[in-house]
Amino acid sequence: MDFSIIIESLPPLLKATVITVLLAVVSVVFALILGFFTALARISKIKLLKAVSSVYISIFRGTPLLVQIFVIYYGLPQIDIELNPIPSGVLALSLNAGAYLSESFRAAILAVDKGQMEAAVSMGMTYGQAMRRVILPQSIRIAIPTLSNTYIILIKDTSLVSVITVTELLQMSTLIIAKTFEPLTIYLVAAALYWVVITFFTVVLDRLEKRTSRHVV
Amino acid sequence: MGIIQLQNIKKSFDENVVLKDINLSVGKSEVVVIMGPSGSGKSTLLRCITFLEEPDKGVIRLGENEVTAGNQPNKQRKATIRELRQNTGFVFQQFNLFPHRTALENVMEGPIVIKKMDRDQAKKKAIALLTKVGLADRMDHYPAQLSGGQQQRVAIARALSMEPMVMLYDEPTSALDPELVREVLLVMKDLAKEGMTMVVVTHEMGFAKDVADRVIFMDDGVIVEEGSSQEIFNNPKEERTKQFLQDVGEE
Ligand SMILES: Nc1ncnc2c1ncn2[C@@H]1O[C@H](COP(=O)(O)OP(=O)(O)OP(=O)(O)O)[C@@H](O)[C@H]1O
Ligand SMILES: [Mg+2]
Numbered sequence: 001m002d003f004s005i006i007i008e009s010l011p012p013l014l015k016a017t018v019i020t021v022l023l024a025v026v027s028v029v030f031a032l033i034l035g036f037f038t039a040l041a042r043i044s045k046i047k048l049l050k051a052v053s054s055v056y057i058s059i060f061r062g063t064p065l066l067v068q069i070f071v072i073y074y075g076l077p078q079i080d081i082e083l084n085p086i087p088s089g090v091l092a093l094s095l096n097a098g099a100y101l102s103e104s105f106r107a108a109i110l111a112v113d114k115g116q117m118e119a120a121v122s123m124g125m126t127y128g129q130a131m132r133r134v135i136l137p138q139s140i141r142i143a144i145p146t147l148s149n150t151y152i153i154l155i156k157d158t159s160l161v162s163v164i165t166v167t168e169l170l171q172m173s174t175l176i177i178a179k180t181f182e183p184l185t186i187y188l189v190a191a192a193l194y195w196v197v198i199t200f201f202t203v204v205l206d207r208l209e210k211r212t213s214r215h216v217v
Numbered sequence: 218m219g220i221i222q223l224q225n226i227k228k229s230f231d232e233n234v235v236l237k238d239i240n241l242s243v244g245k246s247e248v249v250v251i252m253g254p255s256g257s258g259k260s261t262l263l264r265c266i267t268f269l270e271e272p273d274k275g276v277i278r279l280g281e282n283e284v285t286a287g288n289q290p291n292k293q294r295k296a297t298i299r300e301l302r303q304n305t306g307f308v309f310q311q312f313n314l315f316p317h318r319t320a321l322e323n324v325m326e327g328p329i330v331i332k333k334m335d336r337d338q339a340k341k342k343a344i345a346l347l348t349k350v351g352l353a354d355r356m357d358h359y360p361a362q363l364s365g366g367q368q369q370r371v372a373i374a375r376a377l378s379m380e381p382m383v384m385l386y387d388e389p390t391s392a393l394d395p396e397l398v399r400e401v402l403l404v405m406k407d408l409a410k411e412g413m414t415m416v417v418v419t420h421e422m423g424f425a426k427d428v429a430d431r432v433i434f435m436d437d438g439v440i441v442e443e444g445s446s447q448e449i450f451n452n453p454k455e456e457r458t459k460q461f462l463q464d465v466g467e468e
Contacts, residue, residue, distance in 0.1 A: 115309060116315065118269055118307075119309065119313035119315070121302065122267055123307075123327040123379055124302040125299075137317050138316065
């Protein structure tokens with residue numbers, strides 16, 4: 001192994017790591033919002049909302065993410081929707097993770113004892129007040145482990161948007177290898193950088209989980 | 218006219234007819250104890266009063282608020298039901314305290330969220346209520362850090378925080394270890410003395426004898442017999458009541 005190659009390629013790889021993290025963070029924020037409202041739609045009594053959310057979840061969980069990325073980036077221009085690589089990537093990642101997160105949220109909402117909703121509405125709360133004040137704070141705690149899991153998978157999945165020329169960590173590695181012909185070294189450095197990012201978030205999310213569950217035996 | 222008035226309440230779950238035309242009137246400051254075998258519809262009746270279950274038929278009036286069962290849900294009706302619920306404190310067998318909030322926060326929640334009371338005032342009030350149920354020294358504990366008896370007393374304080382006209386209890390001591398039953402019954406007794414209107418589903422004979430103005434015996438979705446605790450316990454008229462009292466006595 002040639003260490004000078006590592007030193008030389010480190011700055012662009014670190015820059016690309018920042019892109020990877022940004023892709024993951026921005027996508028997870030959209031996915032959380034999307035997943036949250038999709039979950040509410042799925043448990044609502046309104047049939048149309050239920051149907052639309054179920055179809056969305058089924059499509060995005062039932063097809064490969066890579067196919068979703070291709071449809072958005074290469075497919076949509078055919079009906080005059082042209083998105084740049086990064087927005088395409090963020091859109092695909094958000095829609096995909098949103099479908100998974102909505103199922104976590106839904107399961108977590110349903111996991112809250114039904115006596116909680118009864119206690120809240122029996123005092124005179126509206127459905128919305130009971131959700132906001134009583135049910136959701138408890139479901140978020142329940143959902144954190146699966147949310148963390150989905151987020152970690154999302155970080156790994158950002159590597160798939162390399163195929164639509166987003167220069168995130170994997171794509172940058174490939175570009176560097178094209179010049180240096182050192183695939184083993186460069187890919188191992190890339191793997192190490194993914195590991196650092198994922199381990200960092202794992203630790204942070206574990207702490208968050210411990211903090212939110214401290215009152216519950 | 219009673220403070221609670223139930224007229225012709227009917228309720229089925231699918232094929233299972235659980236309440237068959239129940240009529241009941243509870244007067245101000247009256248304490249009514251409901252007894253009856255498992256599955257006779259006691260919980261369902263209590264839950265129908267606050268629309269935790271929607272009755273199939275009948276009219277429910279609580280104070281000023283009257284709701285007819287089975288009507289199409291609209292905004293006006295929902296608001297009436299919410300108002301009716303605000304006037305009713307419901308105490309559950311399993312307490313159902315909010316586990317993510319301290320005892321104090323549990324008791325502040327209703328006034329702040331529903332009555333839009335300011336925090337300081339709600340806190341003062343919650344402290345007074347928790348003191349009243351003997352938990353002044355447990356206010357900052359989370360439910361998981363309290364015994365069953367303490368949790369149920371917090372639940373009673375939480376129900377009282379909405380200043381209800383009536384209190385409904387569904388087997389409030391059934392989930393408790395025997396040595397914790399007394400402390401909860403004492404709190405309920407004090408409330409009765411203060412003139413609170415109460416409907417209590419319980420099998421605590423002692424409590425019924427001491428506190429109840431009227432005991433109702435339910436079986437199979439109907440009120441079989443009602444009267445003073447004296448009449449029901451010492452001199453039951455109906456065969457089913459006698460049988461039930463015998464079964465309970467043998468336990
Ligand atoms: N949500 C429900 N769905 C279907 N059936 C129900 C439901 N709630 C109650 N039932 C049925 O209604 C009947 C009466 O139940 P209820 O809980 O009112 O009885 P109970 O007198 O309170 O009995 P227990 O002393 O065991 O608490 C039972 O046959 C029960 O299985
Ligand atoms: Mg019951």
